[in-house]
Amino acid sequence: MSRHILDSLSINPHIEGNLIADIGAGAGLPGIPLAILNPDKHFVLIDSNGKKTRFMFQAKIQLGLDNITIENCRIEHYQSKQQIDMVMCRAFSTLADALAMLQPIFSDSCRLLAMKGHYPLDEIAQLPEGFELTKSIKLEVPGRESQRHLIEVMRSKAA
Numbered sequence: 446m447s448r449h450i451l452d453s454l455s456i457n458p459h460i461e462g463n464l465i466a467d468i469g470a471g472a473g474l475p476g477i478p479l480a481i482l483n484p485d486k487h488f489v490l491i492d493s494n495g496k497k498t499r500f501m502f503q504a505k506i507q508l509g510l511d512n513i514t515i516e517n518c519r520i521e522h523y524q525s526k527q528q529i530d531m532v533m534c535r536a537f538s539t540l541a542d543a544l545a546m547l548q549p550i551f552s553d554s555c556r557l558l559a560m561k562g563h564y565p566l567d568e569i570a571q572l573p574e575g576f577e578l579t580k581s582i583k584l585e586v587p588g589r590e591s592q593r594h595l596i597e598v599m600r601s602k603a604a
Contacts, residue, residue: 453478453535455584456558456595462530466491466550468520469537473501475560476533480513491516491523520546528552535560540568540598544576557598560584564594577601 453475460479463486467476470490480488490513492498498517505513516523529550537543540559547557556579561568569578580597 450474450478451588452560452584452586452593454482455586455593456533456560457482459558459580459582459595459597460486460531460533461556463487464489464525464527464529464531466523466525466529466532468532468534468543468547470501471497471536473504475535476513477501477504477508477510480510481508484512487512487514489514489516489523489525489529491518491520493517493519521549523550525550529555531556531558533558533560539571540565540596541571541573544573544598551600553600555599557596559596559598561594561596563592565596569596572598575601 456475457479460483465486466489468491470476470492473490476488476490490501495517498515502515505515532547532555534543543557576598579599582595584593584595586593
């Protein structure tokens with residue numbers, strides 16, 4: 446419960462916008478718990494593993510979550526018909542790699558929320574040109590002693 450569900454819900458206060466993408470969604474974490482808590486927002490859960498997307502689709506049906514879309518593809522190949530407000534990931538990849546994959550859907554106003562364990566100082570130092578750290582929040586997850594951080598990255602504002 447604390448390792449997956451409460452961890453996923455720990456970022457809820459930081460979710461903004463109407464269209465949120467969960468990349469590398471795996472078993473639907475954090476996307477499914479956040480969709481349950483935020484029925485007014487739409488979540489796109491993206492994963493390249495067919496077995497995982499079939500599980501998420503079944504969970505969507507069983508839970509009656511009309512605010513979720515499941516996409517079985519690599520993030521580099523995903524095309525959105527609408528502007529995505531926020532992208533989130535949990536245990537996905539380095540910040541630099543995630544941002545490289547997100548280029549096609551990452552607008553100037555989009556934000557990446559990356560859930561990390563220990564504070565990723567090296568990853569932050571290696572952010573690609575044109576991106577900046579906008580927030581770093583130490584997360585408190587009930588029942589968890591390990592470190593958790595939420596890292597927010599946006600495109601740099603033009604000078």
